[in-house]
Amino acid sequence: MENEVMQEQAKRVADKILRLEAYTEIQNNMGSCVLSYNYRRPEEVLSFFTSREDATLEIADEGVFRGKDIREAITYLMPSTCEPGELMDIQLASPIIEVAEDLETARAQWVCPGIGALPREREEPQAIWNWGVIGADFIYEHGSWKIWHFHWFRLMKCDYQKGWVQDTSLENRPNIPVHPLAEESTYHNPYTPYSIRECIPMYPRPYKTWDGEDWMLKKKKE
Incomplete structure (x- = not known):
């Protein structure tokens, strides 16, 4: 009995x-992935994703890309070259990472402050704010933690000088995916002066084993 x-x-x-090691690897992998995005290295970004057909990538109102279409999405959304003066720099903050008890999957969330500069003809680049929240599922395969489902929940993307209250240009977007391979977004609710912010994505809670990716869109803790 004592031995048992x-x-x-x-x-x-x-x-x-093992869960602590997973936490560290997941945090490092996402940090490396975001840095690769900031420096426009699409192949490096792709290396952090699983190649499973049920993998998903969702970016604000750009829609949902699945499986092999994720490569096309990253190429479309992140050109490998930058124009002079162009900048997009996203940071990771407030990590919440829950590794499943069976050590096969993990759920994670990061708050992401960001800035950018968009080149313009015959003008200085436009300085912008670009803030959001990352919700992600990870899966352990071949000895490494890979991004399985990735969702960028946009909080604001607006002119730096006008700010998120005066610059309401996002309100006028049709919220319909432009790329033909993209499915309709599951959730897109950026800040507007007359909107009410919801607790979405819900922060991950401890769990035993994988039971679906809908935890991000649940408003109540479970």
Whole structure:
């Protein structure tokens, strides 16, 4: 009996160590992925995604891309070359990472402050704010944690000088995906002066095993 108790305690300690290692790897992988995005390295960004057909990439109101179409999406949304004066710089903050008890998947969220500069003809680049929240699922495969489902929930993307209250240009977008491979967005609710912000994405909670990706869109803790 005593031996069984010791074995159980040893397993719990070992699992905690594995979850801590997973937390660190996931945080590092997402940080590296975002830096690759900032420096316009699409192939490096793709290397952090699983190649599974049920993988998804959703960016604000650009729609949902699935499986092999994620490569097309990243190429479309992130050209590998920059014009002079162009800048898009996203940072990761406030990480919340929950690794499943079975150590096969993980759920994560980051708040992402961002700035940018958009080149314009015969004018200085337009300085912008670009803030959002990342909701993501990770899956452990071939000895590494890969991004399985990625959703960029836009908070604001607006002119730096006017700010998010005066610059309401996002309100006038049709919120219909432009790319022919994209499906309709599952959720897009950027800030406007007359909107009410919801607690979406919901921050991840402890869980035992994978039971679906809809946790991001749930307004209540479960």
